Structure formats: C-alpha cells, structure tokens
Amino acid sequence: MYRQYLRQAWQLMKQNRFFSTVYIIGTGLAISMVMVMAIAYHIRTSNMAPEVHRDRMLYATFLEYAWGNSTSSFFFSNRTAKECLLSLQTAEEVAVTTEPTIMSILAGDSYARLSGDGDPYKVSMMGTNDGFWRLFDFSFIDGKPFGEAEFQSALPRVVVSESLAKKLFSRTDVSGQGFLLDDVEYIVSGVVKDVSFITPSVAADLWVPYTCLPVVMETGSS
Structure with a gap:
C-alpha cells in the first residue's frame, strides 16, 4: 500500500513538473531557514570560548x-x-x-x-x-x-x-x-x-x- 502511494505521488510529480519543483524548493528553503535560525540561536546563547559562562x-x-x-x-x-x-x-x-x-x-x-x-x-x-x-x-x-x-x-x-x-x-x-x-x-x-x-x-x-x-x-x- 505504501509503495502504491509513493508510485502515485511520483506520477503526479512527473505530470506537474513546475509545481513539483516549486514545492521541493519551498520545502528545502523552509528547512534551511529553520536550521539557520537554530544555529544562530545556538551561537548567541551557548557556552563557547571565550564566553564559557x-x-x-x-x-x-x-x-x-x-x-x-x-x-x-x-x-x-x-x-x-x-x-x-x-x-x-x-x-x-x-x-x-x-x-x-x-x-x-x-x-x-x-x-x-x-x-x-x-x-x-x-x-x-x-x-x-x-x-x-x-x-x-x-x-x-x-x-x-x-x-x-x-x-x-x-x-x-x-x-x-x-x-x-x-x-x-x-x-x-x-x-x-x-x-x-x-x-x-x-x-x-x-x-x-x-x-x-x-x-x-x-x-x-x-x-x-x-x-x-x-x-x-x-x-x-x-
């Protein structure tokens, strides 16, 4: 059943290449933004030399x-x-x-x-x-x-x-x-x-x- 859903999703993506590309890029950018925010927060708040306290x-x-x-x-x-x-x-x-x-x-x-x-x-x-x-x-x-x-x-x-x-x-x-x-x-x-x-x-x-x-x-x- 799971493989069947994946096969159907793949067929839909092949039929709508433009929208599929937009969805993939948008998802990638959203994940990248969350990662950047997490890294920035870690740099600003975690203990790191010389600010170890x-x-x-x-x-x-x-x-x-x-x-x-x-x-x-x-x-x-x-x-x-x-x-x-x-x-x-x-x-x-x-x-x-x-x-x-x-x-x-x-x-x-x-x-x-x-x-x-x-x-x-x-x-x-x-x-x-x-x-x-x-x-x-x-x-x-x-x-x-x-x-x-x-x-x-x-x-x-x-x-x-x-x-x-x-x-x-x-x-x-x-x-x-x-x-x-x-x-x-x-x-x-x-x-x-x-x-x-x-x-x-x-x-x-x-x-x-x-x-x-x-x-x-x-x-x-x-």
Whole structure:
C-alpha cells in the first residue's frame, strides 16, 4: 500500500513538473531557514570560548531612566561602573568593557604601529578591567593578561590578537615588546588566539586597561 502511494505521488510529480519543483524548493528553503535560525540561536546563547559562562552571566549594557511617559538610555560611565558594578558583593566576578564602535565614535579610529614604522594598522580596541581575564577564557599563546595592579595604576599594557602580533612583529612571541597605539607606547603583556566576531562581547584586535583611556576616565567622572 505504501509503495502504491509513493508510485502515485511520483506520477503526479512527473505530470506537474513546475509545481513539483516549486514545492521541493519551498520545502528545502523552509528547512534551511529553520536550521539557520537554530544555529544562530545556538551561537548567541551557548557556552563557547571565550564566553564559557554565558549560562551564568548577566549582561548590563546601559542604564535606562524613565520619567512620566519618557525614557532615556545611557552607557555606564567610569564612576557608575566603579560604584555600581565593581562594588558588587554577590557577583563571583565582574568584567567591565568598552564597546569598540562607541569608542571609535567618541575618540576616533585607533591605529597601531611600530615606532618609526610608517604603516599604521587600523585596529578594533577594547578597554577592560582585570576581572575581564578571569571571567572570559582566552587562549594565551604567549605572555599573560595584565593584572589588577596594572589596571589600577593605568599602566599602558596591552593584550594583542595573534593576527595583529604577526602584522606588527611578524611573529607571536612578543610579550615585553612595545608598539605605538594612537601614538602612545604600550608594552605587550600577552598574545591570544584570534577571537571570532560571533562573540561580539569580547571580540577585538587588542585589549587595554580602560583606565589608560582618557575618554573613558573623564566621561561622567564627576
């Protein structure tokens, strides 16, 4: 009986080739769309390096004030982050970062180059605190992340991606070496494997203590 139904269906498809093609393509596209949505959801929500604690994390990206029927949204200032986030006693770890796109709007694009080298590279820069390196699981191939003392002292230290290290130095074992970032000399603390931009909360070409960034420290400081 089942074979008979299949034979009849096949005969109908042969008789109506156009509609059969439309049905097959439509079904294939529908299945593909569901698969793409499932993959996108998995990428955005599952634990994957360096964001290995997504299922236990709370992301706070901005503050929202409401009065009457009006609302306004603001990003965290240095003072707000220090008093409201870094002072939390119930959180196991707190990571504070700058958003590369917003930084480029506030301070312009960032460029990295070796001293005396005339070929600067446009880079995506992220400012972080020292807790960032304890919360996220980066794969270091040389050196180590900057620590609390360097963050608090606003020492110009930087962690760079593998690709950027190769562009600047043509190698990756460069911890202790220096280069100019927006004409300020930074010392490489460590080198990490490239981070995919499917993890936008941590993706960048390089990471520096945000205490080194005047535009961050001066905004909302009073």
